[in-house]
Amino acid sequence: MKTAVRGDVLTFRGNPFREAERDSLVFQRDALVVMENGRIAAWGPAAELLSSLPPDARIEHYPDHLILPGFIDCHVHYPQTEMMAAFGEQLLDWLNHYTFVTEQGFGDADHAREVARVFLGEQLRNGVTTGCVFGTVHAASVDALFEEASRHDLRILAGKVCMDRNAPDALLDTPLTAYEESRALIERWHGKGRAEYVITPRFAPTSSHGQLEMLGALAAEFPDIAIQSHISENLDEIAWVRQLFPGCRDYAGVYQRYGLLRPRAIYGHGVHLSDAELEMLHDSGASLAHCPTSNFFLGSGCLNLRRCVEAEKPVKLGLGTDLGAGTSFSMLQTMNAAYMASQTHGKPLTAAQAFYLATRGGAEALGISDKVGGIEAGMEADLAVLDLRSTPLLDFRMRHVRDLSEALFVQMMLGDDRAIAATYAAGAAVYRRDER
Numbered sequence: 366m367k368t369a370v371r372g373d374v375l376t377f378r379g380n381p382f383r384e385a386e387r388d389s390l391v392f393q394r395d396a397l398v399v400m401e402n403g404r405i406a407a408w409g410p411a412a413e414l415l416s417s418l419p420p421d422a423r424i425e426h427y428p429d430h431l432i433l434p435g436f437i438d439c440h441v442h443y444p445q446t447e448m449m450a451a452f453g454e455q456l457l458d459w460l461n462h463y464t465f466v467t468e469q470g471f472g473d474a475d476h477a478r479e480v481a482r483v484f485l486g487e488q489l490r491n492g493v494t495t496g497c498v499f500g501t502v503h504a505a506s507v508d509a510l511f512e513e514a515s516r517h518d519l520r521i522l523a524g525k526v527c528m529d530r531n532a533p534d535a536l537l538d539t540p541l542t543a544y545e546e547s548r549a550l551i552e553r554w555h556g557k558g559r560a561e562y563v564i565t566p567r568f569a570p571t572s573s574h575g576q577l578e579m580l581g582a583l584a585a586e587f588p589d590i591a592i593q594s595h596i597s598e599n600l601d602e603i604a605w606v607r608q609l610f611p612g613c614r615d616y617a618g619v620y621q622r623y624g625l626l627r628p629r630a631i632y633g634h635g636v637h638l639s640d641a642e643l644e645m646l647h648d649s650g651a652s653l654a655h656c657p658t659s660n661f662f663l664g665s666g667c668l669n670l671r672r673c674v675e676a677e678k679p680v681k682l683g684l685g686t687d688l689g690a691g692t693s694f695s696m697l698q699t700m701n702a703a704y705m706a707s708q709t710h711g712k713p714l715t716a717a718q719a720f721y722l723a724t725r726g727g728a729e730a731l732g733i734s735d736k737v738g739g740i741e742a743g744m745e746a747d748l749a750v751l752d753l754r755s756t757p758l759l760d761f762r763m764r765h766v767r768d769l770s771e772a773l774f775v776q777m778m779l780g781d782d783r784a785i786a787a788t789y790a791a792g793a794a795v796y797r798r799d800e801r
């Protein structure tokens with residue numbers, strides 16, 4: 366059965382970092398997005414499409430709203446939902462004092478399921494329809510997340526964290542169990558509905574040489590599967606990696622050595638990467654997830670994103686909330702922080718560029734842009750509906766905007782979860798703000 370949403374539509378057909386905004390951004394006032402069998406069947410001006418709909422088709426009308434592709438969070442830790450906003454430390458102390466304590470609770474499958482439910486509920490309240498998600502070392506933590514995601518038919522990417530050193534014993538696996546449990550999860554979940562497995566070494570310092578070798582072998586067995594980890598987030602972390610892997614030229618060189626740099630490998634942060642490392646990422650086809658609220662929270666530094674996306678050899682980039690070092694589920698607030706970070710380097714991020722990173726850019730970084738991240742016939746029908754007047758202040762401020770760019774910028778600076786009026790996954794409403 367066909368259903369449709371009606372309102373102004375914003376999507377991207379190109380990359381506004383490399384093409385003019387008028388060539389990359391598509392905006393259609395009073396459009397209709399027609400959905401059938403979980404996909405976008407057609408979209409275009411409502412005046413043209415309305416007559417083609419069967420008379421009984423349900424149309425949800427959102428005047429004064431903007432219909433966007435569902436947001437994509439390229440890097441996030443669902444188990445850390447319960448420890449967001451833990452005070453006062455930089456990365457390595459924060460991991461030891463908060464993260465590794467919290468993650469031990471995920472040996473309990475009921476606890477994992479409860480947190481997964483809260484996490485996914487928050488994502489949907491924020492218009493996030495796809496996340497690339499870290500579990501904990503426990504395979505059951507990933508089962509719980511995929512099970513909960515399947516109830517909403519979400520396109521979700523997730524993996525079991527692998528780590529066999531430099532963490533509490535209760536959180537350690539071994540090279541062999543990391544391989545075997547990850548492989549079993551691939552068999553259980555990869556391609557089931559819209560679930561995708563992601564091979565997930567936490568980061569170089571918590572995996573031995575032997576474990577990285579095993580995960581490289583697993584990655585070679587499954588060349589199309591995504592990989593996620595962290596890279597070059599914090600200066601103490603980088604110095605530690607140098608000590609732990611003296612044979613490798615640099616941090617990116619560690620992942621390259623084990624076959625973990627390739628298309629669909631996405632690394633969080635990358636704040637302090639050298640030119641040579643960025644070039645290595647480009648050459649391998651690997652991507653970065655920019656996690657600005659987390660980088661501010663942990664004092665990690667400000668990524669110079671133009672060094673990645675506008676370089677002669679560009680690196681694909683998406684946006685990540687990186688909860689629970691990240692401070693918000695909202696991709697609007699994450700865009701806000703990305704703008705703040707970009708100010709450090711002179712040429713600020715435009716609104717079009719920020720919305721691109723949160724949608725199509727993220728999908729390209731994850732290698733799923735043929736499925737999600739845009740509004741086009743044939744794509745999966747994942748949408749976020751943005752209420753442009755979601756607070757008294759935004760209602761007032763929007764009366765004074767002169768054009769689309771300004772409207773988008775005001776939304777990403779002042780908007781948050783309250784701006785998401787509805788979220789659709791595979792053509793079905795999975796969240797409606799006014800039905801709380």
Ligand code: GUN
Pocket residue numbers: 442456460464567568595598659687690
């Ligand atoms: N590096 C290794 N693990 C983590 C994590 O859980 N969060 C962040 N921000 N960085 C990491």
Ligand code: ZN
Pocket residue numbers: 440441442595633687
């Ligand atoms: Zn992270």
